[in-house]
Amino acid sequence: MDQLSGGEMLTRALHDEGVEIIFGYPGGAVLHIYDAIFHQDKVEHILVRHEQAATHAADGYARATGKPGVVLVTSGPGATNAITGIATAYMDSIPMIVISGQVESRMIGTDGFQETDMVGISRPVVKHSFMVQEAKDIPCIVKKAFHIATTGRPGPVVIDIPKDATDPKVKQTYEYPNEMKLRSYAVPTKGHSGQIKKAVDALLTAKRPMIYTGGGVIQGNGSEQLIELTRKLGFPITNTLMGLGAYPASDKQFLGMLGMHGTYEANMAMHYCDVLLCIGARFDDRVTNSDTSKFCPDATILHVDIDPASISKTVTADVPIVGSVAPVIEEMIDQIGKSDKKVDEQALEVWWNQIEQWREKDCLRVNPSAEGIIMPQDAVKAVFEITKGEAYVSSDVGQHQMFAAQYYGFDKPRRWINSGGLGTMGFGFPAAMGVQFAYPEATSVCITGEGSFLMNQQEFATCMQYQLPIKIICLNNEALGMVKQWQDMQYGGRHSHSTYSESLPDFTKLAEAYGHVGIKIEKADELYPKLEEAFAMKDKLVFVDVLVDPNEHVYPMAIKGGAMKDMVLSKTERT
Amino acid sequence: MRHIISVLMENEPGALSRVVGLFSQRNYNIDSLTVAPTEDQSLSRLTLTTSGDDARIEQITKHLNKIIDVVKLVDLTEGAHIERELMLIKVKAVGAQRAEVKRSVDIFRGSVVDLTANVFTIQLTGTGDKLDAFIAALGDNVVLEVARTGVSGISRGEKTLAL
Numbered sequence A: 001m002d003q004l005s006g007g008e009m010l011t012r013a014l015h016d017e018g019v020e021i022i023f024g025y026p027g028g029a030v031l032h033i034y035d036a037i038f039h040q041d042k043v044e045h046i047l048v049r050h051e052q053a054a055t056h057a058a059d060g061y062a063r064a065t066g067k068p069g070v071v072l073v074t075s076g077p078g079a080t081n082a083i084t085g086i087a088t089a090y091m092d093s094i095p096m097i098v099i100s101g102q103v104e105s106r107m108i109g110t111d112g113f114q115e116t117d118m119v120g121i122s123r124p125v126v127k128h129s130f131m132v133q134e135a136k137d138i139p140c141i142v143k144k145a146f147h148i149a150t151t152g153r154p155g156p157v158v159i160d161i162p163k164d165a166t167d168p169k170v171k172q173t174y175e176y177p178n179e180m181k182l183r184s185y186a187v188p189t190k191g192h193s194g195q196i197k198k199a200v201d202a203l204l205t206a207k208r209p210m211i212y213t214g215g216g217v218i219q220g221n222g223s224e225q226l227i228e229l230t231r232k233l234g235f236p237i238t239n240t241l242m243g244l245g246a247y248p249a250s251d252k253q254f255l256g257m258l259g260m261h262g263t264y265e266a267n268m269a270m271h272y273c274d275v276l277l278c279i280g281a282r283f284d285d286r287v288t289n290s291d292t293s294k295f296c297p298d299a300t301i302l303h304v305d306i307d308p309a310s311i312s313k314t315v316t317a318d319v320p321i322v323g324s325v326a327p328v329i330e331e332m333i334d335q336i337g338k339s340d341k342k343v344d345e346q347a348l349e350v351w352w353n354q355i356e357q358w359r360e361k362d363c364l365r366v367n368p369s370a371e372g373i374i375m376p377q378d379a380v381k382a383v384f385e386i387t388k389g390e391a392y393v394s395s396d397v398g399q400h401q402m403f404a405a406q407y408y409g410f411d412k413p414r415r416w417i418n419s420g421g422l423g424t425m426g427f428g429f430p431a432a433m434g435v436q437f438a439y440p441e442a443t444s445v446c447i448t449g450e451g452s453f454l455m456n457q458q459e460f461a462t463c464m465q466y467q468l469p470i471k472i473i474c475l476n477n478e479a480l481g482m483v484k485q486w487q488d489m490q491y492g493g494r495h496s497h498s499t500y501s502e503s504l505p506d507f508t509k510l511a512e513a514y515g516h517v518g519i520k521i522e523k524a525d526e527l528y529p530k531l532e533e534a535f536a537m538k539d540k541l542v543f544v545d546v547l548v549d550p551n552e553h554v555y556p557m558a559i560k561g562g563a564m565k566d567m568v569l570s571k572t573e574r575t
Numbered sequence B: 001m002r003h004i005i006s007v008l009m010e011n012e013p014g015a016l017s018r019v020v021g022l023f024s025q026r027n028y029n030i031d032s033l034t035v036a037p038t039e040d041q042s043l044s045r046l047t048l049t050t051s052g053d054d055a056r057i058e059q060i061t062k063h064l065n066k067i068i069d070v071v072k073l074v075d076l077t078e079g080a081h082i083e084r085e086l087m088l089i090k091v092k093a094v095g096a097q098r099a100e101v102k103r104s105v106d107i108f109r110g111s112v113v114d115l116t117a118n119v120f121t122i123q124l125t126g127t128g129d130k131l132d133a134f135i136a137a138l139g140d141n142v143v144l145e146v147a148r149t150g151v152s153g154i155s156r157g158e159k160t161l162a163l
């Protein structure tokens, strides 16, 4: 049996756990670990340029692959810099392991150099955390951490390691545990058959059914099952921002995204449905429009979720089903096949006719722009066409994010990589790096805004070091567009601190300064040719600065305090 | 409505802060809290009182259950249970007051556990209501210091909260 130091145990345990890549940034408290990394070649370490970017890159890797993302940061500022990324992963239930260095155990509590209470500061945004007491505990803690992060409702787990626990001079026997006991942690899998029967009965007696699914279907790898169920029933379906791609956007049963910037038809169908099947979504206020008393007034609500605490949290479920989405849907399909009830086809036809009428409103049609000006929606559509809808698309937060969600039709899960719960500007670019590391041959696109991009632009350097051919499509409206839109709509057009056009950098030169390619697109007729040129450069990072109409708003938009049927449809039209 | 929730959790550093943190993070209130190791040194039992409507209490118990350190929990107020709290209280007791205070202590089945020429220290156990009633019975300007443990509880009958 091998005699290893704590640092060596850590890298070995990561390898034994199947980790191929970690994202990190060194510092005093983790130098022993970095030396252990130096002496091995099983686990590849990626040096980012900011710890926040390490967490987002690991997060993007996890979202694209379903495998946990792993981060290594030093104590103090390294740890605090990681917090935004941990919170981002927590809000979207992304499996992540964050290893942070800590000052030596004897120094803890003395306000030592670069000491911060990482377990304390991260507590509200982690699924669990561990503080290593002794080197010999490292293998077992790593095993538990991965188990907790990846099972049940996934989430980030922090492992805080005092420097002395990785001391290279202290070697101990290493053995990676095959099993571990966690008496306090049980993972629900199958749903309760009796509850599933109640749900099936409700679905088969529905006159105006609706299916609403979220990120849980993607995290729970339930897309195939969802497609089978939805096709079998012939019901309309909508996905949340987090759930896009779980059901193919190009399918005729798909009504588009729902919620604050959801489609007219999806939100109307939600409001008027009589049976709502919610799978792996959490009735978040960006869906329900905050006043839940007005939400789906006629609907019997069937809610499938792996996390019992998500059920009846904001909207009371009539039929709660706790379980993992894939096995629950499988059992639903099975029970539907055996049921003596059948879908009410007549009622369904009437319902679909109604939905088709809503669809005719064509709420996502893009208003023609003034001479030569590029509409941001058209830029997203062009990216969709040029990449044939096959790209991995990460995004940041703002108008560009909503345009990406609305106009890039995702047909597959894990292709849309976006911070939905926390809404973290600065997420998109490093997340696209994580995707590119996971799939070097794939097209990794980041649709961003100039405001968001500036929050993690330093990662240009990382992309140069590792030769990542990411395509960054910046919908440059020379403003914090989403903030400005709210100011237009709710603050009499007073643009308090949301514009900065005079101080923006020349992004193409910025990209070039790091050795990348920069392309600027200013006129509508240049859109396709220049985007094609960008995507043709297969082995280069290309930053495409697309100057778009600065006055465009995202529509539809929910009317605050209203029901789901209450929307602003354009600058001049409301429902 | 008031609820008494008893939680069995890992007797590990950080476990208590996770439970307490949950309450502040989600804006639930804690009226009292007691915690100590059980007969099994690897487990602590924590008992807290809180209040809220059914939906809120359901969320509280669900979120408590999600904490990895929490092994099991029970809402004691859902069934028949015994509730006790211990109070140590220092009261002014001079001259005629001494007999008066002693009478109250007897009525409430407390005991005087320490005394000086001017002060009685009294020990009293019972439900929270009983302790409140005792303080009220003493009247104004008598109470010098109060130390209450917070509510502990256990279910009646054969039901147990154990592994």
Ligand SMILES: Cc1ncc(C[n+]2csc(CCOP(=O)(O)OP(=O)(O)O)c2C)c(N)n1
Binding pocket: A396, A397, A398, A399, A400, A401, A423, A424, A425, A426, A448, A449, A450, A451, A452, A453, A475, A477, A479, A480, A481, A482, A483
């Ligand atoms: C870190 C962070 N700070 C602030 C916000 C609030 N916020 C939401 S959208 C937005 C504007 C984003 O601007 P930009 O990236 O240019 O996107 P646009 O809306 O213009 O497309 C801001 C400031 C946020 N989501 N994240």
Ligand SMILES: [Mg+2]
Binding pocket: A398, A449, A450, A451, A475, A476, A477, A478, A479, A480, A481
């Ligand atoms: Mg902008």
